[in-house]
Amino acid sequence: MKAAVIQNEKINVINIDNINLEDRKGAVVKVLGCGLCGSDIVKFIHKISNDGTVLGHEIVAEIAEISSETDFKKGDVIVSSHHIPCGKCVYCRHGNVSMCEHFKATNIKPGGFSEYVYLSEEHLNNVAHLKPKNLTAIEASFYEPLGCIVRAVKRANLSDGDKVLVVGLGSIGILSAQTLKAYGYEVTGCDLLGQRIQFLKTFGIDAFDVCGLSDNYKADCIFMTSGADNAINTALKYVRNGGKILVFSSTPHDETSYPNNEIYYRELTVLGSYSPAAEDLRESLSLLENGKVKVNAMSTVYTLDNIQQAFVDTMSNKILKAYIKIKCDE
Ligand SMILES: [Zn+2]
Ligand SMILES: [Zn+2]
Numbered sequence: 077m078k079a080a081v082i083q084n085e086k087i088n089v090i091n092i093d094n095i096n097l098e099d100r101k102g103a104v105v106k107v108l109g110c111g112l113c114g115s116d117i118v119k120f121i122h123k124i125s126n127d128g129t130v131l132g133h134e135i136v137a138e139i140a141e142i143s144s145e146t147d148f149k150k151g152d153v154i155v156s157s158h159h160i161p162c163g164k165c166v167y168c169r170h171g172n173v174s175m176c177e178h179f180k181a182t183n184i185k186p187g188g189f190s191e192y193v194y195l196s197e198e199h200l201n202n203v204a205h206l207k208p209k210n211l212t213a214i215e216a217s218f219y220e221p222l223g224c225i226v227r228a229v230k231r232a233n234l235s236d237g238d239k240v241l242v243v244g245l246g247s248i249g250i251l252s253a254q255t256l257k258a259y260g261y262e263v264t265g266c267d268l269l270g271q272r273i274q275f276l277k278t279f280g281i282d283a284f285d286v287c288g289l290s291d292n293y294k295a296d297c298i299f300m301t302s303g304a305d306n307a308i309n310t311a312l313k314y315v316r317n318g319g320k321i322l323v324f325s326s327t328p329h330d331e332t333s334y335p336n337n338e339i340y341y342r343e344l345t346v347l348g349s350y351s352p353a354a355e356d357l358r359e360s361l362s363l364l365e366n367g368k369v370k371v372n373a374m375s376t377v378y379t380l381d382n383i384q385q386a387f388v389d390t391m392s393n394k395i396l397k398a399y400i401k402i403k404c405d406e
Contacts, residue, residue, distance in 0.1 A: 079190035080383045080400075082120065082129045087384050092130075092186065097141045101197035103148065105137035105156075110188035111217040111375070112386050112398035114248065118326055120387065132188025132400065133158040134220045136213040140192065146200045155219040156195055156204035157357050158184045174227075174351035189383060189400055202354050208365040214399050215364060218371045221248065222360035223352035224324075225255050230356065231349045232297050232322045234261055241265070241295035243310050244302025245272035245283065247374060247397040248324060252299045253281050258368040264295070266310070267302075269393065279370065286310055295319065303327040312338050320345040375399040 079092045097104050111134030119125040139152045148154065160182045161173035168176050185194045195204060207216045225248065234240065238261050242253045245267035253276055256263045265276045265283040276283035286306075294316035300307050303325035311321045312335060321344060339346060352360070363369045376395040378386040386398035 077191040078380060079130045079186060080132070080380060081127075082125055082131070083127050085123070087120065087131075087387060089381050089383065092190070095185070095192050095194050097143055097194070100194075101143055101145075103139050103142040103144060103195045103200060105135075105154065105193050105195055106140045107135050107137045107188060107191060107193055107402045108153070108213045109217055109377075109399050109401045109403070110135045111221065112383075112390055112400060113221060114246070114326075114390075117387060117390060121391070122328075130187030130190050132190070133184060134217045135184065135188040135193060136207060136216045136219075137193060138403075144197055144200050146197070146204075148200055148204065148206075153207045153213070154204050155207055155216050155361070156184065156199055157220045157223065157352065158182070158188075158199075158203075159351060160198050160202045161353065171353075173353045179351070189380065189402070191380075191402060203357055205358070205361055208361065211364055212372070214375050214377065215371050217375075217399055218251070218364060218369075219357065219361055220352070222251055222255070222363060222369060222371075223357035224248075224350070225251050226359045226363070227352040227356040228252065228299070228322055228324050228349035229255055229259060231347060232299075232320060234259075234297055236260070237262065238296040239264070239294075240297045240299060241289075241293075241314050242299045242301060243267075243286075243307050243314075244300065244304070244325065245269070245276050246301065246393075249299070249301040250276055250279075250374065250396065251369060251371070252301055252324070253283075254279055254369045255363065256299070257281055258363060264289075264293075272396070275373075275396070278373075289314060297322060299324060301325050305329065308335065312344075315342075315344060317342045318344070320347065323348045377401050 110132040116131040159179045161176040162178035242265040253265045273283040297320040298311040389395045
């Protein structure tokens, strides 16, 4: 089967061994398509993933072969996430499921940018769902990234009517703003790119160039979805005293200075949010299914053979979100 494999700092589409269920429980699924996540880009450019790795985890797929106690059957089109928490460790018991060792160790094999993927029985039981009929495969591929955002909104623990500023309107920023609006918060977005500002406005959400925000504007919470050097300064400028900054981005520099005195004197809360729990994923699917979060204009479609271009276009901000179409007759 074909898969996109990291080799010598490149992503090459090559033939790798087919996967069969053999005597395992679970399912082998034919991948219809897979979204390209910011974390895939980080793993690739910062050489976190070894040669031989197949990236991709935002899959929509059709069950090709199954041996399972679940209700799924051959031919079902499903979405699945990749990690599953154990539910018992110190992290799980404190709600930090994405820090759980089992969570980090579980994955879909070999990875989403592949013609076929093996999903364990544990995946089918916990993080896989039938694709809702009213969603296209591309729309359904937002199941996992939107799950991350549902989690971030819960972790922010906002109060009714809170004002939230989303700093950075890449795909995560656009999804965050829509999700926050769906939950009833007063949302504003900002970015440096005019196109992205305009795009957020199409969802009925106010958006500005960073310099266009009034100095008097203060938010109860900042969703920092940009890892740009200046994002933290923007966050500190517009968060109210006593407010929160939710960090939802990685930065290429480890030495971003730590704003000790701002946090101390202004009594700020700074928190991170990473990867979703099963209940966040279920909520994500229902936001998509009920049209509360609209994703149909967000993706640019690439074939598997053209995946390198998808990485290039995402990194240069030419596109908002890449979807790699793998089964070509879909
Ligand atoms: Zn993702
Ligand atoms: Zn655990």
